[in-house]
Amino acid sequence: MTPDPNAIAETKPVAPEVRSVRPEGAMVDVMGGDLRREIKVLDHGLVALVDAMPRLVPEGQTADQAIVQAARVSYGAGTKRVNEDRGLIRYLLRHRHTTPFEMVEFKFHCAMPIFVARQWIRHRTANVNEYSGRYSIMPDRFYRPSAENVRQQSSSNRQGGEEQADQSTADRFLALLERTERMHAEYLELTEKGLARELARIPLPQSLYTEWYWKIDLHNLLHFLSLRLDPHAQMEIRVYAQAMLDLIEPIVPVTVEAFRDYRSGAVALTRLEVEAMRSGKAELDTENKREQAEWREKREKLGLA
Ligand SMILES: Cc1cc2nc3c(=O)[nH]c(=O)nc-3n(C[C@H](O)[C@H](O)[C@H](O)COP(=O)(O)OP(=O)(O)OC[C@H]3O[C@@H](n4cnc5c(N)ncnc54)[C@H](O)[C@@H]3O)c2cc1C
Structure with a gap:
């Protein structure tokens, strides 16, 4: 019988060769073996850190090392000699080289009033799974x-x-x-x-409480925190942002320090504000009252008012 020219030859599956690399020293859990770390918020709310990636890091290091490891792919192995890890993380954050921060992830379990959840859910870069009032009875917890x-x-x-x-x-x-x-x-x-x-x-x-699991990478979490720790954000969401910052600080201490130095504690100036500073004027060159008010706030922060 003539073989069918369109027939696909049968191939035997070949097991892939897997090369495993074992750590040289001991690895430690960034959550110290805890299943969850929880902070109570408002009257019935909570923020619990339930997982982190990387979960295991070489002894003596923190999860900050995942950021450094990723950054060195782009900057090359030689970077280590030039920059200490802390210096590299601070450089990345100052210059908004953000992707290395996406190598770290956190999973939280949170309970918050629905009006807080509505503000929170606007942060689209997280993965969310919320309690469903279609399947379950909403518990009677109100803020x-x-x-x-x-x-x-x-x-x-x-x-x-x-x-x-x-x-x-x-x-x-x-x-x-x-x-x-x-x-x-x-x-x-x-x-x-x-x-x-x-x-x-x-x-x-x-005012009814809802709850969800919320997973996000560190880059997007810092974006969330810079918006929701800001004094212009509503107090009832600010306290959740603060709890999250407190929970991640022991896990990525170098990044949190850099975040405080270059983001949450920083003051960004507009071109008009730079010109006002240069010319030593208290007023901005604009009719816009809101901008003038914002400039007054910044002057106070800068100790110029
Ligand atoms: C003080 C304050 C007041 C606010 N007031 C209001 C209000 O009155 N009304 C209102 O509706 N909202 C309001 N918001 C919500 C605000 O407009 C944002 O929706 C929210 O802060 C989420 O920000 P984000 O989109 O940057 O974050 P994320 O959704 O986490 O996104 C992070 C970043 O990813 C990028 N990104 C994500 N999705 C997209 C996309 N689809 N297209 C393009 N880029 C994307 C953007 O660069 C974005 O900055 C307020 C927020 C704050 C902090």
Whole structure:
């Protein structure tokens, strides 16, 4: 019989040759053997660090070494002689050479009020898996700000609150929150009567707590932190950002130090601000009141006001 010219010859699978490399010295867990490290936030919230990559590092090192290892691929092995690891990380952060920071990852378990989750979810570079009110009953945990955190609308910042609200306004607001919380009992009753959980949850207020697993690389986490630690971010999300920074600091201490030095503690100047500084003017050369206010804030930070 003539062989079919289109037939594909059968090949036997060949097992690939795998070369394993073992560490020369001992490896240590960057989380010190802990399953999770948790910080309580607000009245019922939490941020728990549940995993990190790299999880194991050579003894005496931190997860910062994964950043250095990646950076040396582009800068070459000779870099080690020129730069110490700390210097290299600080250089990378200052010059926004960001990809080496993506080699480190963190996985968090977080519980936060829904209005905080709405701000948080805007950070699209994380991987998220949230508690589902379609499958499960939403637990009756609600955020109620403490008296000093019932804030008056800020007069200078349209988005924010600042000083404490007066007593009667605060009392009315807290009473209103309490009334919305009472909806939970009716929500439970309706689900017990068979109403679909996906519908029954609709009236529940934004103060209700939700929770999620949130995984992100260090570069994008630093971006999140620089936006959400900023005093212009709402206090109720700032406290979560601070808890995350506290949790990662022992794991990537050199990066966190550089982040404080070059990002969160830095002041960026616009061209108009540089010109005002050069000419020693207190006012900016613009009619824009908002820009003038921002310049005043920066002058205070710089000790010029
Ligand atoms: C103080 C404050 C006030 C805010 N007020 C408002 C508001 O009033 N209304 C409102 O809607 N939002 C508001 N936001 C949310 C804000 O606009 C951003 O959506 C949020 O901060 C996430 O930032 P990001 O997109 O840089 O982060 P990520 O989503 O984590 O993205 C990180 C970076 O990746 C890149 N990237 C990600 N996705 C894309 C994409 N699809 N296309 C192009 N580049 C991408 C961008 O460079 C981006 O900076 C506010 C945020 C803050 C901090």
